[in-house]
Amino acid sequence: MQAFLITFGKMIEILGMLLIGFMLRKWNMLPEQTPKVLSGLTAKLFMPSLVFMAMLRNCTPANLTENAPLVLYGGGIAVLCFLLSYPVAVLFERKNQVLKHQYRYSTAVPNSGAAGLPLAIALGGSAMLFQMNLFNLMLSVITYSWGIMQLIPGGKGGFKASLRRLVNPVLGGLALGMVLGLFGGEQWIPAPIQNLADSMGNCYVLxxxxxxxxxxxxxxxxxxxxxxxxxxxxxxxxxxxxxxxxGLCWLIKAPTIVTVLAVLVYAGPCGMNPVIFATEHGVDNKKVAGLLLVSMPLATVTIPLLYALTIEVTGWVPPVG
Known part of the structure; x- marks a missing residue:
């Protein structure tokens, strides 16, 4: 029960933020360019700062060696969901190719940033965020390459364009944080710079x-x-x-932290990218907007239930919270 209440409380906070954003638009309290400004700040400043500091603090040689299996397990699960997305998409849409691709993306790529990531911070602090970033490395590669190709009508740009998308602020912040962390950056980077990055990273969830x-x-x-x-x-x-x-993690006797991360990441609701790209390229966005609208509030209940079940199965005790 305690495991459910911890995550349910956090999800209620997230739902409250969601409702505030909803009402701000309904009441016309912010200018029309607000979504563009917020998305730019989130993708190019807040999230890169967040992952940079998590890596800087936790990516020591000892920690990286200890947690290296997370990259393999996370990569295997990401590839499995990528393969699963093809038959699942066919079940929901056979004729409309754009919609079929949107279903593929939404099957393979959960919105872990709006749910799993805040929960990881609440449950395990920057140490668990570091573990989640390692676990999500292959998912990030799939998202920014194959995933974006699914959302662009006709796959414009091809494979080379997809590779170029891997050069982005989020993965850049992750890579820079890893390198500096391995060289003890937390010890010699001036405190004001670290505090600034922390302050920007703390803005991400909101x-x-x-x-x-x-x-x-x-x-x-x-x-x-x-x-x-x-x-x-x-x-x-x-x-x-x-x-x-x-069930798969239980069958293969995966490490407990792998099981916990797999559930927290892949229990996430549908993401915003399908809506954003559909709008940008002038294709019907109502279906993916509906998926986002339905799945986000429902995740407030389903994620705590799944987390409580995971705790029951694994016996995991969160280090924070």
């Missing part, structure tokens, strides 16, 4: 969730929300995939 709520408020989804497929896919995204991964 900005990301406010942006999600603000974006959702811009859609009239009354007809879309009558589509049963949206709710069925939410069940797949929020319950079936993380439960299958929990």
């Amino acid at each position: 900005a990301a969730v406010l942006l999600t709520g603000y974006t959702i408020a811009g859609f009239d989804l009354r007809e879309t929300l009558k589509d049963v497929k949206i709710y069925l896919f939410a069940v797949v995204r929020l319950l079936l995939i993380p439960l299958a991964l929990l």
Whole structure:
């Protein structure tokens, strides 16, 4: 029960931020360029700062050696979900190629940034965030290469363009933090610089969730929300995939932290990228906006339940919280 309450409380906080972002748009309290500004700050400043500091503090040679298996386990699970996305997408859409690709992306790539990442910080601090970043390395590669190709109609730009997308502020902050951490950067980088990066990183969760709520408020989804497929896919995204991964980790006797991270990451709701890219390229965005709108509030309940079940199965005790 305690495990459920810890995560449920955090998810209620996230839902509260989401509702504030929603109402800010409904009440026209912010200018029209707000989503562009918030998304730019989140992707280019706040999240890079957050992952940079997590790596700087925790990526010591001893920690990296101890946690190296997380890269392999996380990579294997990411590839498995990537392969799974093809048959799942066909189950939900056969004719519309754009929509089929959106389903592929939403199956393979959970929105761990809006749920799993804040929970990792709440449960295990920067040490667990470091572990999650290692676990998510292959997922990040898949997201910024294959994933983005799925969301661009016709796959414009091809493979080389996908590789170029791997050069981005988030992965740059992660790589820089790893290198400096291995050379003891926390000890010799001036405290004001570290405090500045901390302050920017601490803005990430609030900005990301406010942006999600603000974006959702811009859609009239009354007809879309009558589509049963949206709710069925939410069940797949929020319950079936993380439960299958929990069972798989139990069967192969994966390390406890791998099981916990697999559930926290892949229990995440649908993300914003399908909505953003659909809007940018002038294709129908109502379905993916509906997936986002339905899955985000439901995750408030499903993630705590899955986390409590994971604690029961593994006996894991969070180091913080």
